[in-house]
Amino acid sequence: MIHDFDVIIIGASLAGSAVAIHLAQHGISAALIDQHTFPRRKACGEGLSQVGVTELRHLGLSDSINALSHSPFSGYTLWFPTRRSSRGDLPINLSSADTFGIGIERYLLDQLLADAATSVGTVTPFFGEKVREVVTEQNTFSVELAERAISAPLLVLACGTNIPIASKLGFECRTIREHRFGASVTVNCALPHQLNTVQIIAESGYQIFVTPVSKTGLNLSVLADKQSSSRIRLNSLASHWIQVSSLLSLSGEIVSSPSASSPVNNACRAHRVPGMFLVGDSYEVLDPIGGMGMSHALVSARLASLAIKQIVHDRVLYAESLRRYVEAHERATKPLRGFTRLVQFMLTNRSNRGLTTFAKRIGIALPIAKAVHSGRATLTTACARELLNVIGRTTNGR
Numbered sequence: 001m002i003h004d005f006d007v008i009i010i011g012a013s014l015a016g017s018a019v020a021i022h023l024a025q026h027g028i029s030a031a032l033i034d035q036h037t038f039p040r041r042k043a044c045g046e047g048l049s050q051v052g053v054t055e056l057r058h059l060g061l062s063d064s065i066n067a068l069s070h071s072p073f074s075g076y077t078l079w080f081p082t083r084r085s086s087r088g089d090l091p092i093n094l095s096s097a098d099t100f101g102i103g104i105e106r107y108l109l110d111q112l113l114a115d116a117a118t119s120v121g122t123v124t125p126f127f128g129e130k131v132r133e134v135v136t137e138q139n140t141f142s143v144e145l146a147e148r149a150i151s152a153p154l155l156v157l158a159c160g161t162n163i164p165i166a167s168k169l170g171f172e173c174r175t176i177r178e179h180r181f182g183a184s185v186t187v188n189c190a191l192p193h194q195l196n197t198v199q200i201i202a203e204s205g206y207q208i209f210v211t212p213v214s215k216t217g218l219n220l221s222v223l224a225d226k227q228s229s230s231r232i233r234l235n236s237l238a239s240h241w242i243q244v245s246s247l248l249s250l251s252g253e254i255v256s257s258p259s260a261s262s263p264v265n266n267a268c269r270a271h272r273v274p275g276m277f278l279v280g281d282s283y284e285v286l287d288p289i290g291g292m293g294m295s296h297a298l299v300s301a302r303l304a305s306l307a308i309k310q311i312v313h314d315r316v317l318y319a320e321s322l323r324r325y326v327e328a329h330e331r332a333t334k335p336l337r338g339f340t341r342l343v344q345f346m347l348t349n350r351s352n353r354g355l356t357t358f359a360k361r362i363g364i365a366l367p368i369a370k371a372v373h374s375g376r377a378t379l380t381t382a383c384a385r386e387l388l389n390v391i392g393r394t395t396n397g398r
Ligand SMILES: Cc1cc2nc3c(=O)[nH]c(=O)nc-3n(C[C@H](O)[C@H](O)[C@H](O)COP(=O)(O)OP(=O)(O)OC[C@H]3O[C@@H](n4cnc5c(N)ncnc54)[C@H](O)[C@@H]3O)c2cc1C
Pocket: 010, 011, 012, 013, 014, 015, 016, 033, 034, 035, 036, 042, 043, 044, 045, 046, 047, 048, 049, 129, 130, 131, 132, 158, 159, 160, 161, 162, 165, 181, 182, 183, 184, 221, 222, 223, 261, 264, 279, 280, 281, 282, 288, 290, 291, 292, 293, 294, 295, 297
């Protein structure tokens, strides 16, 4: 059967566009579909770890990133305002002289990747086109758009937490823990020099994240459980800005309309459909609380592209190439997942633990955070393993 493309990619955000760029480097043709046109805003804390920055280098985008407005950050500052006012606690600092990553607006970053993907001759964009149906028949995927259908022997799902498409295709999708929702805005604000860490303010049922994204701007995001999101009206972020600006002594104004997310912690992990690869949030959602979702999207995109290249050029069978992808993905994702658990643990369990024990754990949290963000995490030392085990048990981790 003659196909229109070697691969169809649904979703042209970080994961989808990165797959398209990697495939183009191997001369593999791809249709890149997204319901939106770029640039567009997306709910995100916009903190990209060094792991993700390294992936952008693999994509040949280092110079382009340097030319875009962005702001390096050197760690995290965790606030517990309620306890602070009652006990006079200082915030907990997980920061060092090293760069942990950069804050960069998704409005700019996603457009950069989509532009880079579509500037290559082998990638055909279908932007502003929503996928209505995917039909699988005789080793062919037929994807129905508004006015046409296109076909390919391989399909990449990079449509984030779009569960309807994945479920229709037979994937087992589930929610990890209770549903959580997110929303974010950009704030125009003269940033003090010392604000070079991501500030995380932990409240009961929700967390506020403040990420510097340029010399004059920051991202304000909120993540909340279902109950809190209706109580605090997630879409009205102005009240959170008032809370943050007084806590951090900042002044500025919200300059974008809020973007909100569907539940952030849906996931489908089982690959059941021959010829299909999941990447980014479609494969696995790392709760945004750890700020590792973007890096994961880029890492999984590179690994999936390698697997696809093996099928197209090296004649490796799908089942074998999928096995290699899943194994490589597990190795690469383990530290990122561990860091997510670490942050979750610190934000949600602090009040239940003896402070001394907690402080000891924080003592080894910084080396772990540094190692994970630099992409050099091995997590082999006994204490790091013990810490992650505790976190895994406490958060019912996967
Ligand atoms: C509030 C919040 C804060 C976050 N903070 C951070 C952070 O600080 N750092 C970090 O690394 N991560 C963060 N994340 C996570 C991060 O945003 C995601 O992990 C990342 O965007 C995943 O990228 P992706 O390409 O897999 O999916 P997405 O970015 O979700 O992209 C999916 C794409 O698929 C398209 N699509 C979906 N359905 C269809 C369809 N039917 N037809 C056509 N196109 C379709 C969508 O339009 C979209 O462009 C945060 C998330 C939230 C919600």
